[in-house]
Amino acid sequence: MTETDLTSVLLVEDNPSDARLIEEYMTEQPWSDTDTDGPVIERSDRIEEAVTASFDEIDIILLDLGLPDSTGLDTLDEMVAVCDGTPVVVLTGLDDERVGAEAVEHGAQDYLVKDDLSPRLLRQTLRYAIERERRQQELQQRNTELALLNQVVRHDIRNDVTVILSWGDTLTAHVDDDGSEYLDRMLNAGKHITNITETVGDFLDVLEGNSDPELRPIDLEGVLINEVEKARSAHDDVTIALTVNHKGRLQVAATELLSSVFRNLLNNAVTHNDKPEPEITVHVEVLAETVTVDVADNGPGVLDGQKDEIFGRGEMGLESSGSGIGLYLVDTLVDMYDGTVVLTDNDPEGSVFTVQLQRYRN
Structure with a gap:
């Protein structure tokens, strides 16, 4: 960014003294070696007037939160809502970091305390x-393009794999016993x-959605029955x-992506099982405030030093030595649902993934 990028400012301030001081500060020293006048300042003293400005001609907005026709956040x-991506810096008379943090949460790029x-x-x-603001808009544009590319690539991959699976099913009747293992x-x-x-696709839904989603009642038993049947x-x-020690409706606080949690746990239990006859048990224990789901297998298990890494936790994230994006997604979703997921050893062998979720209460 060059120093001459800032050429116009919308100052929304109703106090004449404060406005005059800011205007003086803006022109007190040159903004660059060749600029002696500083940026053009357009002033409004009402939000009603400010929201009608031509924002494509404004580089930044200085906004007082206490105006005659509107106050606060x-x-x-x-x-x-109307500034079309023009960055906003809030002016406040309160030396309170909480006010600044809330302003940033509501879309401001920064805040300034008038006395400072x-x-x-x-x-x-x-x-x-x-x-x-410029970097954020570039990143948003890049993410939009990557999301579209991801959608196209996943669509093409699924179509091609569907064709491959169809051809493979056709070959089943034509392959001898020696070849059937490789076909499977x-x-x-x-x-x-x-x-x-x-x-x-589920992971992208999480990234593109609200980081603090609205949890609603989800039929846990229905989700488990559906995912178990698909895995079978x-x-x-x-x-x-699958065993459930509960009669009647069983709802937990989650989103529709809850199915992805158990789909990935079941896929993980199958994919990493080295037994000739893999066995998986899904057991549901219902308590007063929570529901615990154990997904246990008879596979090789996981070393103690890798039990936390397998979810992609820690500084390395998805680049950790865990089982990939599936378990990372599980950990991310369960955390969003105010739940927990832990990995322990099964008896006598294998692993147990224990997911604890909050029961939904009206």
């Missing part, structure tokens, strides 16, 4: 705010690829048992 919300203002601080804050492996690999595309259909050589 409502003022900021009204401005952010100086020419240098003012110029620095405005320039940084413009640069942050090929078909299972194709199904695994399909599961991966679904998991990636995809892996007919695996024994999967």
